[in-house]
Amino acid sequence: MLTLYRSGDGPWHRMPAGRKTVLLLILVLAVSLLPPVWPAAVAASVLCVACYAVPGVGVRELGRQVWALRWLVLVAFGIPCFFLGVEAAAVGTVRIVAAVALAGLLSLTTPVAVLLDVVERALRPLRRVGVDAARTALLLVVALGTVPTLARLAREVRSAQHARGARGIRVFVVPFLVLALRHADDLGDALTARGVR
Structure with a gap:
């Protein structure tokens, strides 16, 4: 089975797995429940960057995660763009990518x-x-x-x-x-x- 785990000794790696799972679940739910407006998309992006910017993970890893999701981004943006307009589709896509990237942080830092x-x-x-x-x-x-x-x-x-x-x-x-x-x-x-x- 493919594993995303990257060994390290940063704060996310040292945090007990149960506590980390609950914290990241709360963050993913918070990002998912944000209203579909630009300030919410900015807040989701800032939260995601802040979570990855800690020692042991890094923003470069966030870039790799987002790049791996590029096809999801195309689908998540393209279909709603046709029905809801560019702004709503872009905001929704940012929230989806932020939620998936935050969930990915769990498997990146936990065996x-x-x-x-x-x-x-x-x-x-x-x-x-x-x-x-x-x-x-x-x-x-x-x-x-x-x-x-x-x-x-x-x-x-x-x-x-x-x-x-x-x-x-x-x-x-x-x-x-x-x-x-x-x-x-x-x-x-x-x-x-x-x-x-």
């Missing part, structure tokens, strides 16, 4: 095994209503790794296109979907082999 343990402990009380905490935690951690995996696949398809001189969205979409579906099959096979059904 997958520790993150899996935190999520499993948080979900344990839900066993009374039939929730399998271990399986749900694994699903959430795998989902966190899916965005960077899809970003890597998109880069590979784009590189192959440029090498062949091919251009156009249709030339990109078909091989990207094939690779994404193949990855999903491989991931499903790997989970089944480990007894997850």
